Amino acid sequence: MIELRELTKRYGPALAVDRLSFEVRPGVVTGFLGPNGAGKSTTMRMMLGLHRPTSGEALIGGRRYAEIRRPLHEVGAVLDADAAHPGRTAATHLACLARSNGIGRARVDAVLEQVGLASAAHQRVGGFSLGMRQRLGIAGALLGDPAVIVLDEPVNGLDAVGIRWIRSTLRALAAEGRTVLLSSHLMSEMALTVDRVLIIGKGRLIEDTSVAEMRDRFERDVLVRTPRPADLTALLTGHGATVTRTPDGDLVVLGLDAPAIGDAAAGASIPVHGLTPRSATLEDVYLEMTEESVEFRATALEGALR
Amino acid sequence: MTSSTIWRDAAAAELVKVRTLRSTWAFLAGGVIVTAMGALILYFLVQSYDAATPADRANYETADPTVVTMPFVMFFVGAIGAMLITSEYTTRSIGPALLAVPQRRILLAAKAGVAGIIGLGCGAVFALLAFADARLLLGDRPAPLNPWPQWTDAVPTVLCATVLVFVTCLVAVGLGAALRSTAAALTTIGGLVLVTPMIAHFLPTVWHLRLASVLLPNLTPQLAGSDHPYLLSQGGAAAVAAAYVIVALGAGALALSRRDAS
Structure with missing residues (x-):
């Protein structure tokens, strides 16, 4: 110890x-x-x-x-x-x-x-x-x-x-x-x-x-692919989730985890073709946490070359 | 576990370290070379003496080889002592050394113990070699050329030359710990035993004698009580030698225990 x-x-x-x-x-x-x-x-x-x-x-x-x-x-x-x-x-x-x-x-x-x-x-x-x-x-x-x-x-x-x-x-x-x-x-x-x-x-x-707590804490949202986005949006909103649509037509669900979304969709007989929990990578989380502590910082190459 | 057990283990490790440093053997080779050169110089001096007239022979100074060779021996053997600690700073291996023995004063004491053994051993060997040169080359030639017409006359000088190499080696460990740099430590030892005695000659006689009397190489004849021009009694010379050791090791202990390791 x-x-x-x-x-x-x-x-x-x-x-x-x-x-x-x-x-x-x-x-x-x-x-x-x-x-x-x-x-x-x-x-x-x-x-x-x-x-x-x-x-x-x-x-x-x-x-x-x-x-x-x-x-x-x-x-x-x-x-x-x-x-x-x-x-x-x-x-x-x-x-x-x-x-x-x-x-x-x-x-x-x-x-x-x-x-x-x-x-x-x-x-x-x-x-x-x-x-x-x-x-x-x-x-x-x-x-x-x-x-x-x-x-x-x-x-x-x-x-x-x-x-x-x-x-x-x-x-x-x-x-x-x-x-x-x-x-x-x-x-x-x-x-x-x-x-x-x-x-x-x-x-x-x-x-x-x-490490596990870190992953859990920074889990962000769930990406859902469905052929009936309007129905699923209404359903999940009714369950208290916040749902937005991506330009591709997929749904980004905040406030419900993947199993809850799957269960709700199955209960309403709405087909789901994809269910992807999205979390920040540990690298992202770490960089976010230490953002203010970085002593030396390089200018982004793109900006520097301008 | 007692401090003496820690010291004993640490000293045993320091012995392995000093044996496996290439610089140790290079400095010992330096001592051998300078002793051989001392013998060569004495050989030429004896040739010159034998060719001189009896009147000229009376003007020859004492051909004590320890006067020529021992300051260099003090430098080379002292360098081994300094390298016991400065080589660790140079190679950054002071970190593992302190992780293994974090009691810093005990570590320094272990290094000083090993340096003391090396100083006594090498001092005795090189002083005896210088004495053997003199016996072989001077034979039964009389004083003043021959400093030791009887072999027993050489005993105090050989013993005191050994003690002064021992003292120099301990001083070098303290300097190494205080200075942390091989270059700085060797320059300082060289300055103490080789350069300052020469510079002292350029001072007015009174100041020359005052300064020269407290320089490490000149403590040998004063400690031995042999013929010399310096100012210290045997007790005074012993006190000055002890002061060198106390001041250098004290400074080394203070620096090692107070400063961050690297």
């Missing part, structure tokens, strides 16, 4: 993280989302004792990270895929981490095998691709078989195979009852990986919800 209580970080006049409070629970994959500059990495660094909070606290298993002795047994983290000495081999890099926490050499070989780097164990990290470095980082996070996993942008720069591997690995870790927190600025990528999302913007918590 990770708990943040009123966590705040100020760099001079700039407020990077603003009284952030949330909990990350075990057994699910939690996504930590926000646009670039929202304060995700700073928050994670404070969580892991790398940055000192201006005020507030971050607790992992009820303790501040700096108080945990042999922390690799309790928390595994990857904040930067490039944070390994390029002159060392993968096995030596992990051996240094393992030795510092009293972890045996056999575990180094085991995690290298687990992340698919066994054949590259004795190659220098400097020659690794980004995907291999991400895998090495995750191997380091898994060294102590920890109950809490924290990953900052773990799929950045990965190919499809790597992304799928990370997804399945994180889901498997959460299924074992571990607390898994990963950050990203891409909702599309998170939608396939996480169960819960914490969305921040300008250092503040905007939303703490599940």
Whole structure:
């Protein structure tokens, strides 16, 4: 379990993280989302004792990270895929981490095998691709078989195979009852990986919800195709729905869900040829939520070229 | 789990790290090269001495090879100590290091412990090599050319040269933690042990002696109590050496514990 209580970080006049409070629970994959500059990495660094909070606290298993002795047994983290000495081999890099926490050499070989780097164990990290470095980082996070996993942008720069591997690995870790927190600025990528999302913007918590709740909350309307639009419009309006017609002659129904529309139409013997619930994509919802938090915005290309 | 157990594990990890840094071996090679060059210079000096008249021989200065080689050894071995921490900032591996050992002062103490072992070990080896050069090349030639007519005369100098390499290595770890940059740390160590002693020569005699007396390489003869022109007693030299370590490691500990990691 990770708990943040009123966590705040100020760099001079700039407020990077603003009284952030949330909990990350075990057994699910939690996504930590926000646009670039929202304060995700700073928050994670404070969580892991790398940055000192201006005020507030971050607790992992009820303790501040700096108080945990042999922390690799309790928390595994990857904040930067490039944070390994390029002159060392993968096995030596992990051996240094393992030795510092009293972890045996056999575990180094085991995690290298687990992340698919066994054949590259004795190659220098400097020659690794980004995907291999991400895998090495995750191997380091898994060294102590920890109950809490924290990953900052773990799929950045990965190919499809790597992304799928990370997804399945994180889901498997959460299924074992571990607390898994990963950050990203891409909702599309998170939608396939996480169960819960914490969305921040300008250092503040905007939303703490599940992906399913997010989808439900932003379900918009139902598109109905019928050969008797006038009859169906009258029927649904009678049921309290608001119905409009598209230029194609289809109906857009607000206020009734698809099963209710289907049942009503069947009861009145009105044929229905198509019934499509339409919701905003998670990407749309996320962009809407973080609209005011985007720090840097490009002008639309079309407008810029005018 | 006690702090000493954390320190022991962290120090063991630091030993693995220092062994697997290529720069460690490059700096050790630097120490070997400078020791070999010291021997070569001494060889030519002995050739010149043997060819000189007895009157000229009396004007030869003491051919103590530690005076020539040990400042460079201090630089190279000190650089190993500095790289223990600056290489982690340079390669961003300070993040994983602090995630593994978040007790920052213990991490610095582990690095200092390893630097101390390296400083003592390398200091002893290079000081003994310089002594062996002198014994082999000077043979039974008399003083003033031969600084150690009896081998036992060399013991204080060899021991104190070892101690000063140890001190430099600890100072380098502290500087590395405070400065976070390999370039800045190596420049500062080079300035302390190689450049400032040369610059001091250009000062008026009184100021030269005051400044030179507190410079790391010049603490060796003062600590050993051998013949030297400097101002400090053996106790004074020991206090100055201790002050270097306390100030550098204190500054390093303060910087490491107060600043954000990266």
